[in-house]
Amino acid sequence: MKKITNISKLKLLEFLNRIPLFKNLDANDRRTVSNIPDLVVMIEKGNAFIKQNQLDSDFYILLNGEAEVTVDKQFIAKTTPGNFIGEVGFICNEARSATVTAKTDIIALRVTRDLFDMLPLKVRESIKQKIINGLVDRVSKQNVKIIKLVEQVDTLELKLDPDRDKQPEPENKQDNDGIAHVLNIKKR
Template identity: 35%
Template sequence: MKPIEVNDLKLLEILNRVPFFKKFSPSERASFLASAIQFLKCPAGRYIIRKGERETSFYIILAGEASVVAQKNLPPVGVLKPGYFIGEGAFINNNPRSASVVAETPMVLIRLDQESLLRFPSSIREKIKDQIIEGMANRIADMNAKYLSVDSR
């Protein structure tokens, strides 16, 4: 993946459309541009995350789609679109990656690591954590609904 060279105005426009940032004020969104986090471009077919790796970055999808692959030679277990995030488990608890994520289309991502998270003011860190918790809770609810509907047949 390569760092992206896009002007701040275009990146801010992208952030304004991504659901992850819906609870951030315009000035808080702008602070992402002023921070040391990385905006990355990823070509289609490239692994963003590989199962078993110990890398702990957290990624927010700004553009493009990716597939979550739990096991090689099996269909993807999920499709991720702009606003979704990936890598939160390893980011939070330093465990190895539990699945692989492959770019299905060209993508634009934000990469956030623990060090860059600490550079944000506490109010922004709390909103980031809140968005991670909300997103994880939504994924659990979606999985429960999917598997409960299969069990009831």
């Protein structure tokens, strides 16, 4: 990962104006964000810049390029410009839940926890709320996928075993005499 230091403040502000995460900020607040040192980085193709189970709280917003998200080496999603990555570790200060690898060269904004904490409270809260909204949206989309997959599995299981949901007949059917005997009732 390389720091990009030769980007003008004007160009950086232009980037910030286009990113949904910063839309609620006024011009002065975006200017404050643009003053975060070493904010813009270049991540080379093939670089796993977030690694599952590592403790790291950097948060990334892709400006260009594409990254792949995996969990236990299983593909989960791809992410493209405008999307943010690393928000769970950033917000919760927990080990990473996934690995993120650059599929192309990427230019991104990297926000570290220490630098984020130096931002004014109003700016931090606005960004956190947008991150939380993004997480809720992501979880909702995953829930829809899970429901569809469960329905597909259920349909396939039913095709394999059409009698799956039938209730089994009781093995020992007792006639009325048997019930009367169990209840110690005498027949008339």
